[in-house]
Amino acid sequence: MTVIQNAGLDSRQVRVGLDVGGTKIDAVAVSEAGEILGRLRRPTGWGEDAVVTSIVDAVTSLADEVGYPMGDVRSVGVGIPGLVDAETGRVLHAVNLGVESLDLAARAQDVIGVPFRVENDVKAAALGAAVLSGAAGSMAYLNLGTGVAAGIVIDGTIWRGSRGTAGEVGHISVDPNGRLCGCGQRGCIETFCGGGALARAWGRPGALPILDIFEAADEGDLQASALRADLFHGAAAAVRILVLSADVETVIIGGGITALGASLENGIRAALLADADTSPFMRSLQLDARIELLPVGSPAAAFGAAVVGASASEKEIVAHG
Ligand SMILES: [Zn+2]
Known part of the structure; x- marks a missing residue:
């Protein structure tokens, strides 16, 4: 794995969270302080390769849209349906995505060069709802x-x-x-x-x-x-x-x-x-x-995924406000 470090460790302060649904990916960029810096939606690809590609696309598009270099991304967390092994980042039987077995964390990490963590979508949303609701x-x-x-x-x-x-x-x-x-x-x-x-x-x-x-x-x-x-x-x-x-x-x-x-x-x-x-x-x-x-349109699921991603390294996101 190659870690992108174009601006030094201290500036890598963006936690990205993705909620991968059957039709769309909801992506948020979250600051160290737990504030949402930006959010976008991208269509989800069908099948294992397309799911990886659409996740990578969402992460890079979010950086472009919000306006930070990819080198600022410290971690990516993904909430996805199906049986998820949170330790290895492997996803099984995500039937709505055409995924039978996918080493999601390893494959996405290879492309982007940032630590990835993967969690079941409902569990990630639960964590996001807990933090956002205080x-x-x-x-x-x-x-x-x-x-x-x-x-x-x-x-x-x-x-x-x-x-x-x-x-x-x-x-x-x-x-x-x-x-x-x-x-x-x-x-x-x-x-x-x-x-x-x-x-x-x-x-x-x-x-x-x-x-x-x-x-x-x-x-x-x-x-x-x-x-x-x-x-x-x-x-x-x-x-x-x-x-x-x-x-x-x-x-x-x-x-x-x-x-x-x-x-x-x-x-x-x-x-x-x-x-x-x-x-x-x-x-x-x-x-x-x-x-x-939960309010309609709440970013809880993607936000929770960002919190999951943050747990990959030493710092946790703290509830804001
Ligand atoms: Zn039943």
Whole structure:
């Protein structure tokens, strides 16, 4: 590996973070003080070589756009879907990216000459949401996207568990007679509040099926009303599990479905309150007051990746403000 050092170590103060999604890469440049210096989006390539190329392109384009030399980049962190070995930077089974097995950190590092670290996208987003929200102690980030997963952050560190499955609440079955999940079980939380499962259950054409479900429910469609209630109860179940198993202080909810905004947040709150109706114990936990939605367009995922990258070397990014 060749480390670019055109301006000396002290000036290498930029931490780059990339959130690699199925269609686009969200990239941020972060200063040593934890301030976001700039942000851009680039399309994600399909397949192993194209994913590496598009990641390298995002890193160099960001430097051009923000106006610092590549020699100022101290580390790059990448949040990416799939099974990630955070130690080696290898990515397995990122099906939405056409990646079966990719030594991402090693390959990108060879091209750019900067230390790379790779993390699962939801775990990176959890870390970013924790830092940006100023959450002290413990928090969980619940991602409601095509699938459902959570990341747990304790005292500024991602809690992985023994095999990296901590936070995989999407595949906890809450109804043995429920809809079949892609994992082979029935009634997984993901079948209640995952965008993919809800779209399949809805079964009608449309580019934005979850929005369609909400609109049809507002107009009195019974199937849509049932699916909307499923979404609220599934998300509420995930919140309950995260608090009861890890006692996180806050659950920050993000992911594509949160574009629905207040109607989603209010629905999950109402479900939490209704589920606690008969239980003084559950009411005492005040779960409805412990959730918040990540603002739409939040850079949390890319920012969290930058924090992951920073952990590759000696200095950590400190929460700003
Ligand atoms: Zn499942």
